[in-house]
Amino acid sequence: MLFCEQCRVHVTGSSGRCPLCQSPLTGQPEENAYPVLRAGKSPLRLPLRLAALATVAVAAACFAINLSLPDTGWWSAIVAAALASTWLLLGVTVRKRGSPMKAIVWQLGAVSAVTLLWDLCTGFAGWSLDFVLPIFLPCVQLAALIAAKALGLRPADYLFSLTLCILAGFLPLIPLLCGALGVVYPSVICAGISLVALAALLLFKGAELKADAQRRLHL
Amino acid sequence: MNDRSYLPWWRLDNAAKIFPSTSSAHDSKVFRFFCELKEEVEPAALQAALDRTMERFPLYRCVLKRGWFWYYLEDSPLPAVARPEDLPPCFPLYPSARRSLLFRVLYYRRRVSLEVYHVLSDGAGALDFLRALVWEYLSIRYPQAGLPQGGAPAFGVSDQQKEADSFQKYYEKPARRFGLDPAAYQIPGERLPKNRLAILEGRIPTASLLACARSRGATLTELLTAVLLRSIHEGMRVRDQKKPVVITIPVNLRNYFPSFSSRNFFAIIHVGYDFGRNEDSLPAVLAQVKRSFEEKLTQEQLKAQMNSLCALEHNFPIRMAPLPLKDVVLRWANRLAAHGATASFSNVGRLAMPKGAEKYIRQFGVLTCAGCLQACAVSFQDSFVITFASPFRSRETERVFFQELSRLGLDVTLTTNIEEEAEQHVVL
Numbered sequence: 001m002l003f004c005e006q007c008r009v010h011v012t013g014s015s016g017r018c019p020l021c022q023s024p025l026t027g028q029p030e031e032n033a034y035p036v037l038r039a040g041k042s043p044l045r046l047p048l049r050l051a052a053l054a055t056v057a058v059a060a061a062c063f064a065i066n067l068s069l070p071d072t073g074w075w076s077a078i079v080a081a082a083l084a085s086t087w088l089l090l091g092v093t094v095r096k097r098g099s100p101m102k103a104i105v106w107q108l109g110a111v112s113a114v115t116l117l118w119d120l121c122t123g124f125a126g127w128s129l130d131f132v133l134p135i136f137l138p139c140v141q142l143a144a145l146i147a148a149k150a151l152g153l154r155p156a157d158y159l160f161s162l163t164l165c166i167l168a169g170f171l172p173l174i175p176l177l178c179g180a181l182g183v184v185y186p187s188v189i190c191a192g193i194s195l196v197a198l199a200a201l202l203l204f205k206g207a208e209l210k211a212d213a214q215r216r217l218h219l
Numbered sequence: 220m221n222d223r224s225y226l227p228w229w230r231l232d233n234a235a236k237i238f239p240s241t242s243s244a245h246d247s248k249v250f251r252f253f254c255e256l257k258e259e260v261e262p263a264a265l266q267a268a269l270d271r272t273m274e275r276f277p278l279y280r281c282v283l284k285r286g287w288f289w290y291y292l293e294d295s296p297l298p299a300v301a302r303p304e305d306l307p308p309c310f311p312l313y314p315s316a317r318r319s320l321l322f323r324v325l326y327y328r329r330r331v332s333l334e335v336y337h338v339l340s341d342g343a344g345a346l347d348f349l350r351a352l353v354w355e356y357l358s359i360r361y362p363q364a365g366l367p368q369g370g371a372p373a374f375g376v377s378d379q380q381k382e383a384d385s386f387q388k389y390y391e392k393p394a395r396r397f398g399l400d401p402a403a404y405q406i407p408g409e410r411l412p413k414n415r416l417a418i419l420e421g422r423i424p425t426a427s428l429l430a431c432a433r434s435r436g437a438t439l440t441e442l443l444t445a446v447l448l449r450s451i452h453e454g455m456r457v458r459d460q461k462k463p464v465v466i467t468i469p470v471n472l473r474n475y476f477p478s479f480s481s482r483n484f485f486a487i488i489h490v491g492y493d494f495g496r497n498e499d500s501l502p503a504v505l506a507q508v509k510r511s512f513e514e515k516l517t518q519e520q521l522k523a524q525m526n527s528l529c530a531l532e533h534n535f536p537i538r539m540a541p542l543p544l545k546d547v548v549l550r551w552a553n554r555l556a557a558h559g560a561t562a563s564f565s566n567v568g569r570l571a572m573p574k575g576a577e578k579y580i581r582q583f584g585v586l587t588c589a590g591c592l593q594a595c596a597v598s599f600q601d602s603f604v605i606t607f608a609s610p611f612r613s614r615e616t617e618r619v620f621f622q623e624l625s626r627l628g629l630d631v632t633l634t635t636n637i638e639e640e641a642e643q644h645v646v647l
Contacts, residue, residue, distance in 0.1 A: 008625045009421075009631040010630070010633065011633045012634045019614070019635040020618040020621055020622060034327070034418065034636035035305070037306070098317040098318060099318060154226070156226050156293065215284075215291055216284075216286040217286065218288065219288050
């Protein structure tokens with residue numbers, strides 16, 4: 001064991017200096033009680049940073065070319081918006097990668113919002129409400145169900161997310177009832193599928209759903 | 220009962236309710252107990268021991284989930300795995316990228332460490348788990364020693380007793396109102412990078428420390444609190460001395476109210492000293508510390524404190540507030556409470572292992588991470604181990620503390636993780 005003459009204390013480990021006064025120690029070094037830790041870095045960190053840098057470079061190049069050729073219209077804004085949308089969806093996925101069911105719900109929200117925004121900003125032709133969302137929502141419900149079964153999750157681990165996906169399937173009814181739709185039948189089919197899914201959920205997993213709600217809503 | 224829908228879950232106890240909202244990378248609310256054996260740890264035996272121990276502590280098989288109004292614990296099929304120590308001490312367990320159990324078992328050379336998120340349990344509760352784990356390990360690793368199977372620690376305590384929320388049991392609606400503690404001195408200084416903790420353990424022979432305390436008519440905790448107060452004072456600037464130095468001391472309520480719970484059941488007392496107005500000699504500080512302990516460590520005082528905290532939790536408008544709002548308010552309240560304390564000292568006390576197991580164990584130790592300077596102590600046979608965990612680059616408080624103990628004639632042996640970076644080429 002090591003000894004510090006100044007502080008009159010023994011020191012374990014292999015350090016050459018006193019942890020209190022930093023004077024040199026006398027005696028025999030021993031093994032350390034704490035491991036030397038290598039800095040652990042996430043394997044995703046470097047690729048994500050490189051991709052982010054590449055995105056900025058592409059956007060900057062597009063703006064530069066666009067500014068040099070003003071007659072071609074503001075197409076660089078569309079490129080930038082597309083890159084931003086991609087990053088939003090990628091970011092949601094990476095952030096929620098620990099829990100796939102949560103990731104699905106977040107992707108549902110992000111994709112819906114991005115689709116609506118694109119439609120709104122490109123003159124609101126109504127394609128998002130007429131077609132994209134009513135087709136996308138039942139697909140997400142199916143994806144959530146497949147993910148839950150494929151991962152062998154317990155009801156408590158997927159019911160809440162699955163319920164949210166199913167309830168989101170009724171949202172196309174809002175523009176339908178407001179008369180904002182050009183084409184009605186995809187939204188009607190979407191709501192119908194959601195109703196059947198909700199009924200199946202309540203019939204087959206009603207008890208589990210109730211227990212889950214009791215846990216989540218306890219005061 | 221419909222078996223498929225049945226899933227065990229637990230409400231958080233009163234003390235645990237504040238922890239999920241206020242844990243962060245620099246204040247992980249994770250504490251570590253370690254047991255240093257006389258021989259190197261055998262990973263396979265440790266894993267087998269962990270599997271056996273898990274069967275006896277159902278509450279440890281759970282994850283933390285967010286409800287709409289409160290967090291709660293839910294049974295989980297995740298396996299408990301004993302891993303080689305590859306993380307900094309008290310690394311956050313929640314929130315983390317992946318859902319995990321709320322404790323981890325680590326080993327390095329001769330040490331077995333149990334790190335527990337404070338939501339799950341307090342020190343006394345976690346100690347039951349560690350003692351059971353070490354006992355199982357020793358009986359697997361040394362079958363020839365003939366450790367009696369019925370003698371494991373925490374046997375004879377039912378699962379319901381271990382899971383009991385003792386705060387609820389002893390809560391009575393109080394008449395007292397809340398008051399804010401006056402602002403305490405805050406240790407200034409640059410923090411270590413990456414929210415690292417500097418660990419400094421001091422091992423002192425229990426008998427001589429006890430004799431030293433007794434000769435001054437004090438208990439171990441009182442003496443060490445007084446020495447700690449003076450060590451902090453040593454680093455204070457004169458203009459800071461108008462603020463008192465306040466040390467928070469957790470008190471195990473199981474010693475005051477019968478309980479076998481493995482969950483949280485503690486209260487916190489504040490012991491302060493105003494160096495601006497009072498003498499800074501050890502006898503003067505010790506006398507004041509003894510008075511504070513006598514005043515505050517009574518069943519009525521502790522009950523009053525427990526009741527006022529539980530009353531908050533039972534307040535209907537507070538219960539109705541959605542969890543994101545509670546998160547914000549609790550974080551703010553936690554910051555406010557932190558202003559009332561300079562450092563913290565927790566003496567877990569004397570730890571016993573069943574007969575036959577002692578000869579394989581060298582020492583136990585405990586440390587915790589809570590954003591400010593923390594000292595924790597535990598004694599096992601003749602080794603009293605006090606561990607400082609500090610987020611600061613400067614270790615002047617610890618230096619003065621251990622030098623003072625050495626001056627009091629005590630034989631101090633220090634162990635640290637501090638120089639690890641400098642020594643990468645020496646040992647791995």
